[in-house]
Amino acid sequence: xxxxxxxxxxxRIGAGASYAGxxxxxxxxxxxxxxxxxxxxxxxxxxxxxxxxxxRLKDPAKGFNALLGARLRAVWPAAVAAGTRIVSSxxxxxxxxxxxxxxxxxxxxxxxGLSIAAVLGDDVLDxxxxxxxxxxxxxxGQPLSSVAGQMVSANAYLGADAIVPALAQGADLVLxxxxxxxxxxxxxxxxxxxxxxxxxxxLGQGQVCADMLECGANVSGGFxxxxxxxxxxxxxxxGYPYVDIDSAGIGVIGKLAGTGGLISRATxxxxxxxxxxxxxxYVTPDVIVDFTSVSLTEIGxxxxxxxxxxxxxxxxxxxxxxxxxxxxIGEAEITYAGLGCVARARLAEEVVRQRLDLAxxxxxxxxxxxxxxxxxxxQASHPTGVDPYExxxxxxxxxxxxxxxxxxxxxxxxxxxxxxCASSLPRLYVREVIAIESVLIPRSAVSPQVVMFGGDRDx
Amino acid sequence: MAEFFLxxxxxxxxxxxxxxxxxxxxxxxxxxxxLLLEQVTVERVAKLFDALVKGPIRRYELPNVQxxxxxxxxxxxxxxxxxxxxxxxxxxxxALLLSLPMEVPPAVAAELLALGRSPCS
Numbered sequence: 001x002x003x004x005x006x007x008x009x010x011x012r013i014g015a016g017a018s019y020a021g022x023x024x025x026x027x028x029x030x031x032x033x034x035x036x037x038x039x040x041x042x043x044x045x046x047x048x049x050x051x052x053x054x055x056r057l058k059d060p061a062k063g064f065n066a067l068l069g070a071r072l073r074a075v076w077p078a079a080v081a082a083g084t085r086i087v088s089s090x091x092x093x094x095x096x097x098x099x100x101x102x103x104x105x106x107x108x109x110x111x112x113g114l115s116i117a118a119v120l121g122d123d124v125l126d127x128x129x130x131x132x133x134x135x136x137x138x139x140x141g142q143p144l145s146s147v148a149g150q151m152v153s154a155n156a157y158l159g160a161d162a163i164v165p166a167l168a169q170g171a172d173l174v175l176x177x178x179x180x181x182x183x184x185x186x187x188x189x190x191x192x193x194x195x196x197x198x199x200x201x202x203l204g205q206g207q208v209c210a211d212m213l214e215c216g217a218n219v220s221g222g223f224x225x226x227x228x229x230x231x232x233x234x235x236x237x238x239g240y241p242y243v244d245i246d247s248a249g250i251g252v253i254g255k256l257a258g259t260g261g262l263i264s265r266a267t268x269x270x271x272x273x274x275x276x277x278x279x280x281x282y283v284t285p286d287v288i289v290d291f292t293s294v295s296l297t298e299i300g301x302x303x304x305x306x307x308x309x310x311x312x313x314x315x316x317x318x319x320x321x322x323x324x325x326x327x328x329i330g331e332a333e334i335t336y337a338g339l340g341c342v343a344r345a346r347l348a349e350e351v352v353r354q355r356l357d358l359a360x361x362x363x364x365x366x367x368x369x370x371x372x373x374x375x376x377x378x379q380a381s382h383p384t385g386v387d388p389y390e391x392x393x394x395x396x397x398x399x400x401x402x403x404x405x406x407x408x409x410x411x412x413x414x415x416x417x418x419x420x421c422a423s424s425l426p427r428l429y430v431r432e433v434i435a436i437e438s439v440l441i442p443r444s445a446v447s448p449q450v451v452m453f454g455g456d457r458d459x
Numbered sequence: 460m461a462e463f464f465l466x467x468x469x470x471x472x473x474x475x476x477x478x479x480x481x482x483x484x485x486x487x488x489x490x491x492x493x494l495l496l497e498q499v500t501v502e503r504v505a506k507l508f509d510a511l512v513k514g515p516i517r518r519y520e521l522p523n524v525q526x527x528x529x530x531x532x533x534x535x536x537x538x539x540x541x542x543x544x545x546x547x548x549x550x551x552x553x554a555l556l557l558s559l560p561m562e563v564p565p566a567v568a569a570e571l572l573a574l575g576r577s578p579c580s
Contacts, residue, residue, distance in 0.1 A: 046477075047540045139477050139538070223472070223550075230470060266470060266485065269524045273483025275474030277530045279519050293523055308523070326541055367543040376544070376551045379510030382558060396543040435541040438477060 003257040003301065006035045007244055010252075011192045013185055014242040016075065017041040017088075018216030020048050020065055024074050026217070026240040026259070031075035031084060034242060034256060038188040039079060041071060041088035042181045042214055046436045049178050050323025052093035053153035054434070063094035064101065064175070072105045072173075080111055080172070087163060087184050091175035093153065095120055096451060098175045103454045114454055117166035119176040121158065121448035124320055124441060128154040131441075137322075138438040144322065152434065153323035156441060159285030159314070161197065162448035163187035169452055178321065180285050185210035185243070193247045202249050203287035204311020208294055209243050209251030211282075212271055212306060216240055219253060219271040220302075221261030234260025243306075251306045252299065263302040272296075285318055287311040317440040326433040327364070330397050330405030332412030333371070335424040337390035344420040345370060345393040351419050352395060355411040362404045369394040398433065405430045461568040462579040466557035468567075469495055473553040480512075480534040480549040482556050485526040491567065492525040498561050499527055507559055508534070511552070529556070 006012045014036045016027030020043045031039055043065050056063025065071075068090045079086060091098040099118040106114050128135060132145035144151075155178035164187050166174045176184070189195065189206045196202070212219050220241040221232040232238075239259025245251040253263055272291055276282045282289040290310040297305045336344045349368050356363065369375035371392035395412055399405040409428040416425060468491045471484045484499060486492040501516050508516075514532030521528065535549050536542030546552075560579050563571065568578070 139479075226470070229466065265524075266487075269485045269526055270470065270472040270483060272524065273474075273481070273485070273521070273526055273528050274472055275476055275481060276483075276528065277476070277479070277481060277517075277519075279521055279528055292521060296524060329543065365543060369545065371545075376546045377511065377555050380508060380555060394545070398541070398543060433541055435538065436477070 010244040010246050011037050012242050012244050013038040013188055015213040015216045015240050017043055024071055028074040031078040036084040039084050039086050040184045042184055044089045049093050049155050050153045050434045056093045061097055064092045064098035065090035068098055069105050085172050087174045089176050091177050095175045095177050099453045114172045115170055116173045116453040117171035118451045119162050119166055121446050122155045122178040124156045125154040127445045135439040144439055147324050150324040154320050156318045156320045156446050157285055158448055159183045160187035160190050164191045166450045167191040181214035182207055182210035183286055185213050189245055200287055200311040200313055204289050205249035205309035207284055207287050207289045208309030209245055209306050212253050213243055219267055220255045220263050224267055232262045252303055254303045263304055265296045265298055268296045268304045283315055287314050320439050320441050322437045324435045326435040327400045328402045328405040329431055329433055330408040331429040332409040332426050333392055333394045334426040335392045341391050342387045345391050347420045348393055348415050352411050361407045363397040363399055366397045460562040462560045463563050463571055465559040465561050467571050467576045471553035471556055473549050475539050475548040478533050478535050478538040480531045480552055482529045482553050483526055489525050495527055
């Protein structure tokens, strides 16, 4: 059988994105020649939806993924021709606005009669405000009320049960806000095969396969290559993965012939362990997943079979990401090069610290990095014993007020002309901090709903 | 016994949730997995990451894929979304972990040398 041919009796789900700004052309390739049943775009990191909420506050028509239109234009005509349905979290903070935009794009592309679903119900800001005294921040144990004044968003991680009704109503495109990443992939499996909502073993195995795809190209050779150790062919033309899944939840991960990248036991193992804690109890809204009996078998070039996933009853509580305004971060970087560069950078640090004291700049936490020496691992960095040829000095400070962040970067700016000799020009950045905390809420606090647009169903 | 970096025996990827970092460490060969179990201990990892990790570290074993999952709390500068670090997700922490020195028996050392690998200097 040709590598790309879908095995009979399987459902093929492709991963078209794993973050908001992901590449588009590999998704278009999947749409054009992947024989996909479903194409999934996962685009929400922890903070993405809080930033989208701020955008929406400024402009009520915005707050969904900025690449929605570009992605649909690249994949939709081919997807419609192949009978591929699309599921995506590109709705972000505004699934309704996203669905309206998608309907306009469908018109522009001359694709009439498509039906588009917006999945609502993840926004639980009102609930969290009303229950701020009893909800506890998961990491610190403090009540949510201690930071209630800073809250800008609160979104519950919905599960596959919020998406399947949209598929059952015939949606060609489903746009959600916050849902658990793997639930975007599990929903088409449940809908297609009619899996029971309490067949935990089956849902667990399905979710293991979904988990393989939720980070997109991370399973097909992305973020894997290490020259001399881990080789990935044609990394620049990385192909995005799909899963061929059967009615028992057994999946085979693959990618299109001719694309770059690699799918192997090693890439699948790294992806399986990515962002899990206890591997026997990975909590998703649909099922608690047990990875400890999973087997990964290479059955052909760039094809790995996934078996042995298990599951237990889904949790009673749903996780909520709460977005908080937390002040400002000022960052400034400047490079010194040549003989004595590290000594000059150290003097520059001294000068800036002295200036910040003199000016009384209010900084809650200041971090100073020597890029080239210790910027990523701090005191844990391995000393090399020799100075690098050049070093980039970086200051980052967290401030309550924007004016202090501005003052911090200003003191780095004036190093040129007033600090040690022979540096680059500095680069300065000031940004607002939207921090994310998590709380748990009862399932009864959310009521997901589907709003359909277009097609024959909306008149 | 000869010392080699963990990098010669295993590969790794780091992930983040809030202020918690996890690193999955996978043996390149099944027969090397016991070395990981024996020497990639919570105590040794805590020492290597002492300057970065403020909270407890837990270790989970996955013999089905010859892997260890290390979960480190208070490891990401207060959390991905508020960290001052250039690597707020701690994605580069996997590379730090792979610099852990490992004592390997002579037969494994001979295999590694045959692959062109060098011992820790």
